[in-house]
Amino acid sequence: MSPNNKILSLFFLVIILLILILILESRAQVNPLNVYLANDSSSISDTIAYPKAGMGIGSTYGSEDWTYNSPALDLYIDLNGSQSLYAAQMNINWDTNFVSIISRAGNLFDSYFFDTISSKKGNLTINIASLNGNVMPSTGKYLVDLKIKLLKPGFSRVILTNPDFRYFDTANYTQLQIPVTVYNGAVKFYLGDFARSQSVIYLGDGKVNFKDASVFFQHYGSFEGDGIYRTKFDIASPGNLDYTSMPVPDGQIDFWDLVMFATGYSKQGSGQLQLKDNYEQVLNKNNHINYYLGNIIKEGENIKIPVYISGDINSLHGISVGVEYNPKLYELIEISNGELSNYPDVLSTHRLQGSTIYLDAVTISNLNFNKNQIITGYILLRKKISINKTEINIISCDAVGYNNTLLKPELLQKVK
DSSP states (O other): OOOOHHHHHHHHHHHHHHHHHHHHHHHHOOOOOOEESBBBBTBBOEEEOBBTOSSSSSOSTTTOOOSSSOOOOEEEEESSOOBBBBBEEEEEOOTTTEEEEEEEEOOOOSSEEEEEEEEETTTEEEEEEHHHHHHHHOTTTEEEEEEEOOOOOEEEEEEEEEEEEEEEETTTEEEEEEEEEEEEEEEOOOOOOOSSSSSSBBBSSOSSSSHHHHHHTTTTTTTSSSSOOOOOGGOOOOOOOOOTSHHHSSSOHHHHHHHHHHHTOOOOSSSSSOOOGGGOOOOOOOOEEEEOOOOOEEEETTEEEEEEEEEEEGEEEEEEEEEETTTTTEEEEEEEEGGGGTTTTTTEEEETTTTEEEEEEEEOOOOOSSSSEEEOOOOOOOSSSSSOOOOOOEEEEEEEETOOEEEOOOEOOOOO
């Protein structure tokens, strides 16, 4: 090639480069966007959906309550940044064992095209576009609402993949892809996750701990219709002690709810709650558990009666002993905890139903009591009249092992 031709070729190459530079400079500047799966349509601060007031269908008692009848939560696809957009496509993935998801267009676009495609379980392709051009994200405006139906307690990540967000460059009549950073979400629906604190009781926090216990015990022993009962604490019944199934409330907050609460207490790991498989001990229905009233302890005009359990007590996850007294003969002075309350991993409480006192206790870890008998609690009574015999009897005892198997304790003796 001659020198003149080389110069001419170089000249044309420079011209082409200049034209490309001018074209690129004439295009609009595209800024990045952050995409959040948030549980609040007005905030991007929390990407986890928790149990909350209003998540179920059915009657409740108070604005902080909820039911487990068709429970559902929301995650909102929320945007943050200084870049407007007119269209987006993305895939949503989730664990179908715990939740199902449908989507609805959000309120970011006043007029829009919206379409979804589900090619397989746990995957949804979402297409949405503004019919009025580019729109700038703002507080309280969200792109898509993910309606999440809770199928059973547990944990599910909700993941956004293959995001394709577009801005329309009107000057050059072309569309430009917007770079995005995705912050994925999750659902943490654990039985016993009742509150975030003693004051924030309308929303959970993905943990089952002392904050929930402090609220739970305020309603312990209540019945439907008594003004104290709340549906959200009614998470078990004698025939339903499976933590991985949706609870069927029985209208009272009692020992069975305490057992279920303790099953999930303080056992959540990184995202996934460790359930009954966490316990190493394998039990059967023939574990030998006894219960009885101990000898009377006289305290002036009062009598104090210890309530015992004995046998294979290390196999116990929970126990409830019902003691009946005659209110015509005795005045109930006090119900106090026994030796069980000395163990930090035991939740010990009581409830009163008419003239029957229930002493309830559950363990929140696999304990070794280092003994074969223990006092679950004391009952302090005052005699109203002088009588020779003691009309105080144990009328029931319910017990469960660490795999929530119903055990069959036996009554040994009555009070002397």
